[in-house]
Amino acid sequence: MQVPFFNYPAIYAEDGDGYLDTIRGVLERGAFIMQKELADFEANLAAYLGCKHAIGVADGTAALIMALRASGIGSGDEVIVSSHTFIATAAAVHHVGAVPVIADCLPDSMIDPDSVRRMITPQTSAIMPTQLNGRTCDMTALSAIADEHDLLMVEDSCQALGARYDGTPAGLFGKVGSYSFYPAKTLGCFGDGGAVVTDDDEAAAFIRQLRDHGRGEGGKVTMFGHNGRLDNVQAAILDRKLARYDRAIGRRRAIASLYNERLKDVAELTLPPAPDADNVRFDIFQNYEIQAERRDDLRQFLAQNGVGTICQWGGWMLHQFDDLALRADAPYAEQMSKRYMMLPLHHLLTDDEINYVADKVIEFHR
Template identity: 35%
Template sequence: MPYQYPFLDLNTLHAPYKERFKQILDHHLDDSSFINAPISADFLHAFSHYCQSDYGIGVNSGLDALTLMLRAYQILGALPKGAGVLVPSFTFIATILAILHNDLIPQFVDVGVDYLLDPKLVESAITPQSKAILVVHLYGQSANMRALQAVAQKHQLLLLEDAAQAHGALFEGQKVGSLGHASAFSFYPSKNLGALGDGGCVLSSDPQVIEMVRILGNDGAPRRDHALYAGFNSRLDSLQASFLHAKLPHLDCDNAKRRAVAQLYLEGITNPHIVLPPIRNFDEHVFHLFVIRTHARDRLQKYLAKHSIETSIHYPIPCHLQPLLSTYSHIDLPNTQRFSQEILSLPISPTQSLEATRFIIEVINGACLK
């Protein structure tokens, strides 16, 4: 039986765009402009400008964005194979897969109470092998980029951003995606700026990096039939770029609606066994996810499901404890390991009604979690 209060309702989210999306599809069908049409460059220019970055290049997915960003720096000589990348384990596995795909070594660092990389722990984890910090702006909140920039500069490390969950987020007034040497975004449908399929992009103010990602995503060939590298077939197709271009002007408004839902949760959830998300600056957070914690997570999730409220967990198994990474299972990351047992993501979207949000709050407050 479908949930009355789904975790994410893409039908409702896309309803205002339905006629525009049909027009876009008709246009692409009429002129067969499916790959590398001018709209792709138009969208990437607009999104780069929105993120206060100079250049952008589209790729096939968020994982490809991370993988090709790292590979570009590898080819340019900044990330030799076997180099260490300081990274949280408290993230989606794609962050780590990109490191592995490039024969780099994840150097796992614990997160703070805000679920984001702890700059002090990052600095203490640096070894002679370390060449980069890959920071994840998790759940829609920027990490402490001022402190991480200082660490990176002091130790001459690349500072790279995984911004897959942070479209439009800010740190001290500056957009996420423009705070490091380069950044990777995902346009997966559930993102704050989501396509109608997979997609991603890399942003940077270094044109060499963007050009290398372009070449790598074009089969390793700077021009047709002239392959220089063992590349990939990874482009943001023009249809998805068109859909994203139509949605981009509404991103700030949608993020404000997410903040309105979050504000209701923050003010309304009073169950003493619930830990609300720590927030550095409410107005700079874009609440891709609203994540609470409780020692009775599984019990609460079942209780909410009985009331037709769908929830999710981001993420139940830390990356360093995944079977793929069993050689790292001895590492002790106390916050990461504890949080993964307690976190629960509540429904949140720009289209979530006041009534639905109040009902969810009422059910949570009525849950017996002793």
């Protein structure tokens, strides 16, 4: 059996005729930028999340940058991020003139609140937790730290649209949150895309102006902005997918449950918490990230048996980019970098495919 890590053609084939009809409707009207499809998607996304404003932007990195700017983060500020996240998280902090500071992660891949506390200085202005792999961080502990030290919370929820912590959706714990719609995301378009969400009217107006070259009422430019708009074709695709998004999440959670049941007795593995591990988090399982004592040998064995795996971001943690000279506290992340990998997980996988992957993982360890 061949089980690629991610099956891009299958994502299109799932609803190929529907996608073509959607795209054709946009193209035939010549409605390419900031038209009805974008407005409809923004309204439906805001309703899905239960927030006042959802603003479509060009990509997840643009969303991070605009969220930071709308939160007032800039020159002279330090922002604490996890070592286990994509470089875009730290890069967004850098691009608004602030300094990213690197905290450690926990065995579930989330940022370590104790490490966050250790990294606070008088220059610290915000915590930017990454809601990684579709799971939320310990927002109770992080919110308590933020309150104690008068810090802002600016979430990187690019992998966690629909995840919840104690009933609150990822992305809505601070003033402004952000998402990515990269094709491999749980809600992915056929190119780049992102969104910024907020309940703050002033922040929403600022972001809408920022994404469109700083143009305000009547097209008058009142500040330097970006060309950071989500185009209509991608917005239309996303709106079509959003209508059945909960079914896709349900399937991802079922796959994660099957993996956990099959692999729970393999002593050499550290598995992510199961979907029913606690009653606080609702995990959407963007990824199924494990830790393996013989990671490289396991990946080679799986590849020889037709199973694709990856190490997120090439296997690098942020603190390991020596040329960036980032201040860091990441001893667990350092060790985890030698062990972590991801098994295939997307909503179109069959139980037979998941069982085949699990069979091969078990066979390797036997």
